[in-house]
Amino acid sequence: RKEVEQDPGPFNVPEGATVAFNCTYSNSASQSFFWYRQDCRKEPKLLMSVYSSGNEDGRFTAQLNRASQYISLLIRDSKLSDSATYLCVVNPGSNNRKLIWGLGTSLAVNP
Amino acid sequence: DAGVIQSPRHEVTEMGQEVTLRCKPISGHDYLFWYRQTMMRGLELLIYFNNNVPIDDSGMPEDRFSAKMPNASFSTLKIQPSEPRDSAVYFCASSLWGRGEKLFFGSGTQLSVL
Numbered sequence: 001r002k003e004v005e006q007d008p009g010p011f012n013v014p015e016g017a018t019v020a021f022n023c024t025y026s027n028s029a030s031q032s033f034f035w036y037r038q039d040c041r042k043e044p045k046l047l048m049s050v051y052s053s054g055n056e057d058g059r060f061t062a063q064l065n066r067a068s069q070y071i072s073l074l075i076r077d078s079k080l081s082d083s084a085t086y087l088c089v090v091n092p093g094s095n096n097r098k099l100i101w102g103l104g105t106s107l108a109v110n111p
Numbered sequence: 112d113a114g115v116i117q118s119p120r121h122e123v124t125e126m127g128q129e130v131t132l133r134c135k136p137i138s139g140h141d142y143l144f145w146y147r148q149t150m151m152r153g154l155e156l157l158i159y160f161n162n163n164v165p166i167d168d169s170g171m172p173e174d175r176f177s178a179k180m181p182n183a184s185f186s187t188l189k190i191q192p193s194e195p196r197d198s199a200v201y202f203c204a205s206s207l208w209g210r211g212e213k214l215f216f217g218s219g220t221q222l223s224v225l
Binding site: 034043046049097103 | 156159202217
């Protein structure tokens, strides 16, 4: 089993739709979780951290379920500019800089 | 403020040749990471430095790969000799202790080994 697994997609949604991605992780002792966004042929950029209580940033909501070992990203009112690959990232230890990256979920928002 | 700067953006070379990738981290950042990205394996951490000291190089695939950080503003990743399976995008990233896992990535080097 991979340490971090994501549905590769692609998810094709119309503008204005709500879309959700899940990501599962295998190490129950993992400390922190993140979503990065990567545009085609570009570098990854941090989208948001994922907190135990869940957190929201505008149209984006991230949640963590430790019992089931998954994190989720919800995007409301999708925009064309949301089209990208969303990477799930897990830090297995508090003093560890070795992040574990998922392969990404591809999202295409269509007009 | 300049971000992480990598060079070259693209590198095409023949099998057996030496390849050197360069990175200038964000000024003041104390961590520097070298990643490799392929479609099949995604982003893989090759090595990371803290205050110019290599901390973990367990991701370096073979002895053909080496990395150095002679000072806080410069790092190199060298592949010698290069092989076709080394073809990938190589990213350098930097971060600041205490800022969690917010990595700032360079634009990457697209390496093609023929």
